[in-house]
Amino acid sequence: xxxxxxxxxxxxxxxxxxxxxxxxxxxxxITFENPFLQFxxxxxxxxxxxxxxxxxxxxxxxxQNNKSxxxxxxxxxxxxxxxxxxxxxxxxxxxxxxxxxxxxxTLGVAENGAVWVSESQMKNRLLxxxxxxxxxxxxxxxxxxxxxxxxxxxxxxxxxxxxFIAGPSKTADIEQSLVIGAHGAKNATIYIIE
Amino acid sequence: xxxxxxxxxxxxxxYPKVGIATxxxxxxxxxxxxxxxxxxxxxxxxxxxxxxxxxNGCNKNFIANFSGFxxxxxxxxxCVLHLKEHLQDDKNxxxxxxxxxxxxxxxxxxxxxxxxDTLDARFxxxxxxxxxxxxxxxxxxxxxxxxxxxxxSKPEQLLKMVGGIELSYPKRKDECCGFGGTFCVFEExxxxxMGKDRITEHEANDIDYITxxxxxxxxHLEGILNRKGxxxxxxHIAEILNSSF
Amino acid sequence: xxxxxxxxxxxxxxxxxxxxxxxxxxxxxREKRDKATHGLPEWEQLREWxxxxxxxTLSNLNAYLTEFEEKAKANGIKVHWAADAQEHNEIVxxxxxxxxxxxxxxxxxxxxxxxxxxxxxQEKGLEVVDTDLGERIVQFRKEPPSHIVLPAIHxxxxxxxxxxxxxxxxxxxxxxxxxxTEAARQHLRSKFIEADLAITGVxxxxxxxxxxxxxxxxxxxxxxxxxAKVHIACMGFEKxxxxxxxxxxxxxxxxxxxTGQAITTYSSHFHKPRxxxxxxxxxxxxxxxxxxxxxxxxxxxxxxxxxxxxxxxxVYRRSGGHSYHTTTAGPIGSILNPNLDMKTNADLPFASxxxxxxxxxxxxxxxxxxxxxxxxxxxxxxxxxxSDKKTAMKGMSYMFSNPAxxxxxxxxxxxxxxxxxxxxxxxxxxxxxxxxxxxxxxxSFRDWYIDHQK
Numbered sequence: 001x002x003x004x005x006x007x008x009x010x011x012x013x014x015x016x017x018x019x020x021x022x023x024x025x026x027x028x029x030i031t032f033e034n035p036f037l038q039f040x041x042x043x044x045x046x047x048x049x050x051x052x053x054x055x056x057x058x059x060x061x062x063x064q065n066n067k068s069x070x071x072x073x074x075x076x077x078x079x080x081x082x083x084x085x086x087x088x089x090x091x092x093x094x095x096x097x098x099x100x101x102x103x104x105x106t107l108g109v110a111e112n113g114a115v116w117v118s119e120s121q122m123k124n125r126l127l128x129x130x131x132x133x134x135x136x137x138x139x140x141x142x143x144x145x146x147x148x149x150x151x152x153x154x155x156x157x158x159x160x161x162x163x164f165i166a167g168p169s170k171t172a173d174i175e176q177s178l179v180i181g182a183h184g185a186k187n188a189t190i191y192i193i194e
Numbered sequence: 195x196x197x198x199x200x201x202x203x204x205x206x207x208x209y210p211k212v213g214i215a216t217x218x219x220x221x222x223x224x225x226x227x228x229x230x231x232x233x234x235x236x237x238x239x240x241x242x243x244x245x246x247x248x249x250n251g252c253n254k255n256f257i258a259n260f261s262g263f264x265x266x267x268x269x270x271x272x273c274v275l276h277l278k279e280h281l282q283d284d285k286n287x288x289x290x291x292x293x294x295x296x297x298x299x300x301x302x303x304x305x306x307x308x309x310x311d312t313l314d315a316r317f318x319x320x321x322x323x324x325x326x327x328x329x330x331x332x333x334x335x336x337x338x339x340x341x342x343x344x345x346x347s348k349p350e351q352l353l354k355m356v357g358g359i360e361l362s363y364p365k366r367k368d369e370c371c372g373f374g375g376t377f378c379v380f381e382e383x384x385x386x387x388m389g390k391d392r393i394t395e396h397e398a399n400d401i402d403y404i405t406x407x408x409x410x411x412x413x414h415l416e417g418i419l420n421r422k423g424x425x426x427x428x429x430h431i432a433e434i435l436n437s438s439f
Numbered sequence: 440x441x442x443x444x445x446x447x448x449x450x451x452x453x454x455x456x457x458x459x460x461x462x463x464x465x466x467x468x469r470e471k472r473d474k475a476t477h478g479l480p481e482w483e484q485l486r487e488w489x490x491x492x493x494x495x496t497l498s499n500l501n502a503y504l505t506e507f508e509e510k511a512k513a514n515g516i517k518v519h520w521a522a523d524a525q526e527h528n529e530i531v532x533x534x535x536x537x538x539x540x541x542x543x544x545x546x547x548x549x550x551x552x553x554x555x556x557x558x559x560x561q562e563k564g565l566e567v568v569d570t571d572l573g574e575r576i577v578q579f580r581k582e583p584p585s586h587i588v589l590p591a592i593h594x595x596x597x598x599x600x601x602x603x604x605x606x607x608x609x610x611x612x613x614x615x616x617x618x619x620t621e622a623a624r625q626h627l628r629s630k631f632i633e634a635d636l637a638i639t640g641v642x643x644x645x646x647x648x649x650x651x652x653x654x655x656x657x658x659x660x661x662x663x664x665x666x667a668k669v670h671i672a673c674m675g676f677e678k679x680x681x682x683x684x685x686x687x688x689x690x691x692x693x694x695x696x697x698t699g700q701a702i703t704t705y706s707s708h709f710h711k712p713r714x715x716x717x718x719x720x721x722x723x724x725x726x727x728x729x730x731x732x733x734x735x736x737x738x739x740x741x742x743x744x745x746x747x748x749x750x751x752x753x754v755y756r757r758s759g760g761h762s763y764h765t766t767t768a769g770p771i772g773s774i775l776n777p778n779l780d781m782k783t784n785a786d787l788p789f790a791s792x793x794x795x796x797x798x799x800x801x802x803x804x805x806x807x808x809x810x811x812x813x814x815x816x817x818x819x820x821x822x823x824x825x826s827d828k829k830t831a832m833k834g835m836s837y838m839f840s841n842p843a844x845x846x847x848x849x850x851x852x853x854x855x856x857x858x859x860x861x862x863x864x865x866x867x868x869x870x871x872x873x874x875x876x877x878x879x880x881x882x883s884f885r886d887w888y889i890d891h892q893k
Contacts, residue, residue, distance in 0.1 A: 207883050208877045243815065243828065331796070417877070
């Protein structure tokens with residue numbers, strides 16, 4: 001017998017009595033008077049930065065400044081300028097020195113400062129992780145209170161990959177001292193468009 | 195109101211003053227107290243060591259001594275918890291069931307059944323409260339720092355009725371003292387370290403006494419305090435509630 | 440050498456300042472957890488939901504595992520099943536051989552630790568680079584992790600400094616965590632970039648969608664998985680959850696319980712391999728189906744490996760992870776490990792005062808301390824207890840069953856304690872080693888009561 005069947009048979013032989021699936025009542029969950037403010041407070045408490053801008057064009061000048069400082073920048077947002085079409089071909093070796101990446105994300109979560117980024121938004125799965133500075137862009141109206149509302153709004157199975165990202169990479173593995181910038185981005189900025 | 199008094203074996207043998215205080219306190223509060231003379235032990239030392247199979251004799255003896263009372267009260271959360279969870283009589287499950295429902299730890303009996311709201315007691319000392327785990331987490335005598343629930347404490351509620359007393363908690367309000375039954379000898383090093391750490395936190399509050407609802411925790415802490423020659427003494431909560439300085 | 444918990448922890452505690460430091464460091468994590476959970480009015484409700492989802496899942500495991508397998512395959516993930524650790528390791532090795540893989544990076548996976556995958560591959564001449572900072576530190580030191588979330592929590596920054604000086608040529612004596620972390624970042628960047636294979640664990644596998652979620656703070660799982668041409672994710676079968684919406688409950692409780700964060704930095708949802716990538720998933724039993732059949736212990740399989748029970752455990756904090764001599768230490772380890780090897784791990788359920796704090800912090804409401812008590816009964820039943828203890832317990836039981844004998848022994852005992860106190864002050868009396876004996880009164884309470892009645 002294959003191990004698959006052996007395992008499934010053993011589980012079937014030992015299956016506990018039926019327990020009903022609980023109903024998760026969203027009205028029992030915390031709400032925030034000002035989700036934006038809560039989101040900003042949390043992101044800042046985990047080492048990230050939140051910038052409120054009236055329109056996405058306000059970010060363009062920053063990109064220009066970075067480019068003229070001859071930093072390695074990748075923009076994945078067509079509203080901000082040209083997006084190279086070879087992005088998903090770039091390897092880790094090619095991206096090793098990536099300074100900043102700009103990515104349009106789906107939504108932000110007020111309770112924990114996380115931002116949902118899908119594969120089609122990041123273009124290349126490595127980009128949000130291998131860069132030094134991660135810049136994510138969301139609309140203010142897309143800040144939800146908790147993870148419950150977040151999962152209501154997204155469909156995790158339509159694309160091959162997606163991630164909630166909350167602030168910059170961090171570790172506390174040495175004596176519980178918090179160090180920002182373990183393997184992923186050392187800085188995370190969330191632009192929020194009013 | 196007739197109350198059967200259960201005095202756990204080690205209190206009977208080593209801390210009779212705790213039994214006396216419990217009895218006097220209950221009598222002061224108007225209870226008719228009966229002490230069944232054939233009682234011994236709840237069986238916990240065997241059961242917690244993995245030998246619950248050896249507790250039949252204890253169960254039988256306990257049921258023989260304590261059947262038929264409306265209320266059974268003991269000055270020990272740990273022994274009460276053990277009986278509530280494990281007392282059994284295979285031939286006569288009703289009897290064990292009736293006992294479990296009549297059984298109360300002293301402080302919960304005072305706050306929930308007699309509903310004491312004043313006490314004629316004085317204890318003009320600085321007292322550190324130790325939350326004994328089985329009473330607190332097992333019998334829900336006080337809210338627990340792990341949980342997100344409203345704060346309360348039955349022992350503290352009673353101690354606040356005592357004149358002249360100054361109460362304090364250690365920094366970690368409900369960490370275990372490390373007694374743990376036979377754990378105190380089989381895991382001697384960890385047990386003593388846990389006790390020492392509780393004491394250090396109580397010492398920071400400059401107290402005269404450590405009190406608790408279980409003499410087992412106190413016996414362990416007393417052993418460590420006496421070894422280091424500390425002036426801090428231990429005292430069961432029943433002794434404070436029954437005191438008149 | 441005695442390698443049981445009591446002896447190993449005595450050795451640990453012999454360095455008292457370091458024990459204090461270890462205790463306080465982990466208590467700090469417990470306090471962060473309290474702050475994060477007490478800030479949510481629905482916390483206790485969340486625990487209840489998480490517990491019920493897990494109970495429901497355990498009672499429908501077959502259906503959810505087969506649904507998961509079907510969906511995952513449709514997503515292009517290659518699914519493997521391993522009955523035990525050996526088979527798990529063989530599967531991983533066969534994928535390595537088939538793809539002619541040389542360079543392997545691994546992010547944290549307690550399952551691969553449980554299966555001793557690194558040792559297995561090392562014997563085959565393959566090097567696995569652990570990429571979680573804590574795991575890399577203990578790997579350099581050839582030590583096992585001492586904590587499932589904070590693998591190097593037993594080490595001080597000076598220890599890490601010495602280790603990195605030796606292996607990464609960092610400045611001697613520089614023990615600044617920022618500096619040491621940066622050194623590890625540079626060192627592991629090069630490992631990521633050249634990796635052919637990334638091995639990761641799985642925090643949650645979703646039956647409904649055939650995908651899985653991996654949570655890290657460092658980003659190491661992503662750096663590996665998105666770089667390597669092959670990704671193998673390894674999971675115990677209990678990692679399955681029914682629906683995507685259930686992730687909301689679990690991601691809300693996991694990091695809050697583990698470190699007091701509202702969520703980990705990265706919660707990565709994998710559903711399909713990259714176009715140029717192979718993605719494998721190994722579903723492992725290794726004793727889990729046996730545990731499922733133990734009515735008293737089956738709900739230990741609800742565990743999401745947050746380690747909140749470690750951080751709150753007063754025994755763990757004062758004895759260190761290595762004193763548990765198993766991959767998963769702490770209270771949860773003490774109820775999981777007897778299932779794997781009851782004889783070797785017979786001491787672990789006794790390494791607890793049954794204070795109950797573990798059950799209170801558990802975000803999926805496992806009755807950990809009650810299972811510790813129940814394992815003690817099993818272990819005695821199976822005979823894995825010393826004959827001395829057995830004899831003593833039988834004697835005690837006989838005495839307490841006979842009230843007259845109990846009173847007689849009491850009289851003799853107290854008389855001895857009063858008149859020959861030195862008899863008890865021996866090195867064989869473990870109570871007396873660091874504690875004074877209680878004073879024995881002349882009369883028992885019963886004696887007083889009878890006099891009082893007169």
